[in-house]
Amino acid sequence: MHYSPSKEGQCYASDEQQVALVEASNTNDGSRLTARDAVAHESEGDEEETVEAEAPESAETNVEQVVEQVAEAEQTQEETFEGEPIEDAQLAADNDDVQTLYSESIATAISALEDDASSTCTEGSTWGDDFSPWELQVKSNEFTVRDLVTMRKEYQFRVVALNKVGRSQPSKPSEVCQPRPDQKRPSPPRALKNLGTTPSSISLEWDVPETDGGAPILGYAVQMRAGRSKQWKEIAVDVKETNLHVPDLTEGMDYIFRVHCYNIVGISDWHENLDPITAKCMFDPPGVPRSLRIMDITAEAVELKWREPIFNGGTEITDYCIERQDKGTPKWKLVSTVPGDETEGNVTNLRSGREYKFRVVAYNCAGMSQPSDASAEVEPKDPDASPWHKISAENVTLIAGQKLRIRVPFGGSPMPTLTWHPRPLNLRSSLQQYDENIRADTALLSNRPGAPQNLEIGEVTKSTCKLIWSPPQDDGGCPIEYYSIFKQEEGRRTWGLVNPEVTKCEWKVEELITDTVYTFKIVAHNKVGAGEPLISGENTKAIDPVDPPEPPQDLISKDITSSSVTLRWSRPDKDGGAAIIGYCLEFARKGYGKLIEGKDYEFRIASINREFHSKWAYWPTAIRASDPLALPQIEVIKSKETQETFEARAGRDLKIECNVFSNPYAKVSCEAQPKLLETSDKVTVSQTKKDSKNGHSELIVKNCTRKHRGRYLIIAENNQGRNYVIVNMNVLDVPGVPQEPWTYSDPWNNAITLEWNEPEDDGGAPILGYYLEKKSDQENEWSPLTTEPIKECQFNATDLKEHAQATFRVKTVNKAGESEPALIKEVVAKDRFEIPLIKLDEEFERETVRHMANNRFWLKASVSGRPFPEIIIKHGDKILDNENAPEIEISTDQVTGRLEMYIRRPQRSHHGNYKITARNCVGSKNVTTNLNILDVASPPEHARPATVTKDFIQVAWNKPQDNGGSLVTEYIVERRDMSMHAWLPCDLLFPSLRCQRSRPIKVG
Structure with missing residues (x-):
């Protein structure tokens, strides 16, 4: 056979017995490569035909390999017949190769169909019209087609059998397939974190996996479990983004979440957050509203004003609630709600004659603040006010005979009475007659002045303040003569007079009470009387002036981790004249209650006194939330049974678990100590990474034997160094057999004493004893000599039959079982004395x-x-x-x-x-x-007075019969007055009378 490809994509093939045709088509450019019919000839002198076919360059094959395959086929075939169509080709697609399996053939040909995404194979497509075959002769019934276009083209295959006679009908085409690149399931997502929480929801975010497995990530699935529950609940199965908002949660409940991703190949492992996330508001409740003041009191209402809290909890204040307490009851009642951007409000529907207290509570999305300080008790009533009236200062022109009507508005508290006091007029009576009389009269009326204007209060100290005002716009038609100044303490209903007559429009008020809130009133006077009052709009507290404090200094950050940082600062040098009551600390990512690992944060801080914030002081550099680099730390997980040594029975798996903490995460390995211990493929170390710094590792010894006992080093290593822990491993097995020499004393009197040595291996557990068994020459079974294990390595066997032969064996016992027996040579019992x-x-x-x-x-x-x-x-x-x-x-x-x-x-x-x-x-x-x-000695005997005088008594006695086993060292003499019941030692009164031996002594 001659088969060679040309550079232009043409193939020339000639063979006397077999021909392989190659067809291919590409519908993208409409070109088609055709093949002429190939005719197989006998080798009997027929002329050789040449078949020409055009093929794409990618269809080039190893020509030499094809020639070798054809030569081998010619040698193995003696008779050839035209074959039948073979069974359907089975297709297995893997990576960039397509492998075709065949049921049976001698020489086969593969036809490949190729199409792009714009022209897919349909049921109406035919091999002759719609596709050009690419043929190749192969020897075996299996072939791998290479250099296919992945993900963009679809292929179909069929098989034809050839022999010397000709070719069979082609098999049914295989299913249409599309080659894919080498793909795996993705790695798990990373860095699952909390973006924010509310009382009923949690927002999550995670990072994409390190590898997508060679295929695009199709989606994510998220599960959660609540509280201490161990059951996971699926909350989302097809999340396209790397974030998720989880609603409908229970306030205050802890939740743990996990997420995995998937591609076309499969699903990744789960990635789980370690710390529970609580469904709660991320902000804090606001601080206490400040400086609650009563601005105005009427018979049915009270007007209140206050200052906003120093700290708003990290978010805006939504509402203020005003609460009221009736005198004589401890309960507070909500009476009014004010929007959060207002700091004043009215309480209405009060009853005159009752006393009330008021307080204010601030609200934000996190909850309510502590209530403000309660106001002083207030009785709703109209405030006392000087009588007033208004008379127009304009001239009044009347025509003779008309009535003069002057309307005068007036008021006061309590309501005043109005009386008219016309000036006495010296009118001259005259009688005149005028034929024509025209007269015009002009009247000038004076009234009380209006209220002073533009009251300003300044230079406030703890005992003084300065008042400045402007004259009233209406002087009442006559000059202002003086001003009267009044003051009112917070909670009082009466006004106190400061100065009744002040001619200038300013005055320094003195003798104020420190820390007391005052309201001031200015009244102008002219010759008619007192005008309307001017009341200060804001209450004034008698305290020394306060300046803004200086910002904190010496800003230091330390102990930075992925979730926390310790910030330190020093008090400012100047507090602005008032004690520093706190500090306001903020960081750049506002709205997040926790630090997120790997993010940079800027922090700033301000000092707060009773009136002002200081300027902001900024930490010199941004702080990254990351744990410090650290050597690995290994924590071996132990149970109560494995405090010192891990133990397993022989033939079973021994597993040791440990937690690994390091930054960056460490690589874990195992090493046997000493090196003589077996560390083959039976000893494996698996590692599961929980996050960037924490993981779980397992050391598993499969089918452990006594050879695996000893010490193992679990080593964790990162770029900061290495650390290790030593784990003692014990494999529990039955003990070894007792050791030689096995000795016995000469048997006498139907008894014998047997001795042996301890086994070399105790099986990893203390030896509980030995079982000794006996069998005589007349018995077939072994019988135990004791029911309990023998503690020592010797035993005296009795009740032996005289002159009878007996065999003994001994077995070692531990908690794992009994060892193999050790035989002791036969003995014969005989008597010995x-x-x-x-x-x-x-x-x-x-x-x-x-x-x-x-x-x-x-x-x-x-x-x-x-x-x-x-x-x-x-x-x-x-x-x-x-x-x-x-x-x-x-x-x-x-x-x-x-x-x-x-x-x-x-x-x-x-x-x-x-x-x-x-x-x-x-x-x-x-x-x-x-x-x-x-023992104690027996008492002395026959005590008696030997000599009696008026000054003393000489006493004598006999020695005790039993001295208690030792010499009598001393005697104690006591006396008793006959009128008394108590005995007194004589040596207390007469120390020299301590007796050393039995002889008369003097008492007196």
Whole structure:
């Protein structure tokens, strides 16, 4: 076969037996590559035909490989028949390659259909009209088509079988497929954070994943769980953006959220926020409203005014609520609501004759403030006011015979009475007759002046202030003669006179009460009387003037983390004349209650005194919310059972969990110590990263054996260094077999003592003991010698059959189970005799054993002999047994060879010599010990007066019969007056009378 591609995309193929045709089409440019019919010829001298086909350059194949495949096919085929169409091709698309599977063929050809997105394959498309085939002869029934266009073109494939006779009908076309690039599911989203909260909603934001898996992210899904619930609830499944607003939450409830993303391949792992988010307002309630004042009082209403709080809680104040308290009741009642941008309000519908208190509460979206200080008690009534009236100052012109009517408005509190006082006129009577009389009269009327104008209050101190005003616009028709000044303290209904006559339009008010709020009133006077009053618009507090304070200084930031920062500053040098009552601290991202990791923030601070804010002081540099770089810290998660060592049974998996904290996040590895420990593929370390600094790691030893026990280093390393923890791992298994030498004493008297050594390996747990089993030559089964484990590495086996052969085996026991048995050679039991031996314990080998009375006493000794000797104990000449000494318990243990004599409450009667005898058929052995029971001495006897005089009495007595086991060191003499009941020691009165021995002494 000859097959070679040309540079112009043409292929020339010739073969006597088989031909592979290549067809291809591209509907983008409308071009079509056609193939001529290929005819297979016998090798008997027929002329060779050449088939020419045009193919795209991308369809070039390895020509040499095709030639080799055809040659092999020619050698293996002896008979050739025209084949039938093969079964449908099965298609598997992966990466940039398309692989086609075949059921059976000798030589195959693949036809590839190619189309772009603008001309897709349809059911009406045909291979001859709509597509140009690309053919290639292959040997096997599997082929990978490479260099396909991904994501933009669609392909279809079919298979044709060829032999020497010809080609079969093509298989049914495969399904239309579109090659895709190498794609994986994406990594989880990152940095899930809280953008803001309200009492009923939470806004979330997260970062896109580090990798999208090679395919676009199609969406995100978000789940949440509330409080301590462990059940996740799905709240959004197709979120296109990296943020989400979660409504309809319960105020005050904590919520934890997690998010994952997905692409066309699959779903990522979950990314979960570590700290719960509380559904609450992000702002604080406002501060307390200030300087509540009563501006005006009438019989039915009160006008109030106040100043806004120093701190608004971080957001605007929405409302002020005015509350009222009736005298005699503790309850406050809401009576009025004022918009947040106003600081004054009226309370109406009050009753005259009752007293009330008022206070104001500020509200913002976070809640209500503390109430302001309550006002003084106020009684609604119209304020006292001087009588007033208004008379027009204009001239009045009348025509003779007309009436003169003058309207005069007047008022006052209480309501005044109005009287007219016309001036006396000296009129001259005259009678004149005029034929024509025309007369014009002019009248000039004077009235009270109007109110002064433009009252200004300045130069306020704690005891004085200065008032300045302007004259009234209406002087009443006559000059202003003087002004009267009044003051009123807050809460009072009466006015106090400051100065009755002031001729200038200014006055310095003195003798004010410190920290008292005043209202001032100015009244102008002319010759008619007092005019209307001018009342100050704002209340004035008698305090020294205050200037704005200086801003704080020495601004320092420290302990910066991803969620917090510690800010420090110093008090300003000048407080403006009033104490600093607080500071206002703000940062640039207003509206967020928490710092967001990786964001830069600017902070500023101002000092506050009772009146003013200072200028803002700014921290010198922006502060980034990020945790400081830190060495890794490893926290091994332990349970109550694994405080020191992690333990697992052999054949099971051993898992050790730990939390890793570092910045940046550390890489975790494991190392066995010493290196002899096995660290093969059975020992793996998995790592789960929770966020940029925290993660969880697991050390897993699969199918652990005793070889895996020992110490392991869990190492965490980042660019700041490395840290490690040592974990002790114990693999619990059955212990090893007892070790040689296995020895035994010569068997005598149907008994034998067996000994062995401890096993080399205890199985990772304390050895609980040993099980010893026996089997005679006449038995087929092993029988245990004890029901409980033997604690020591020896045992005395008894009840053996004389001259019978027996085999023993021993097994080690721990909490994991029993070891394999160790066999001991066969033995034959026979009798043996030994002389008794008895040896007191070391503490009883002294000549005399001293012991306190009433304290428990043990006498212990070791006894041996074959047969085991009989024990006889004598106290003096008395043999001790249960009948004649029931208070003494005597016990012997033939297995351990121990003898114990126990006296529960020894008395002086138990002191003396004890003789212990051990005897058997061979002989006997004796030991003796002296027991001294120490107790108080018995009382002296026969106390009597030896000599009696008027000055003294000589007393004598006999020694006590029992000195209690030791020498009497002294005697105490007491006396009693016959008229008294109390005994008094003589040595208190006569210290020299302390007796040292038994002899008469003098008392007196």
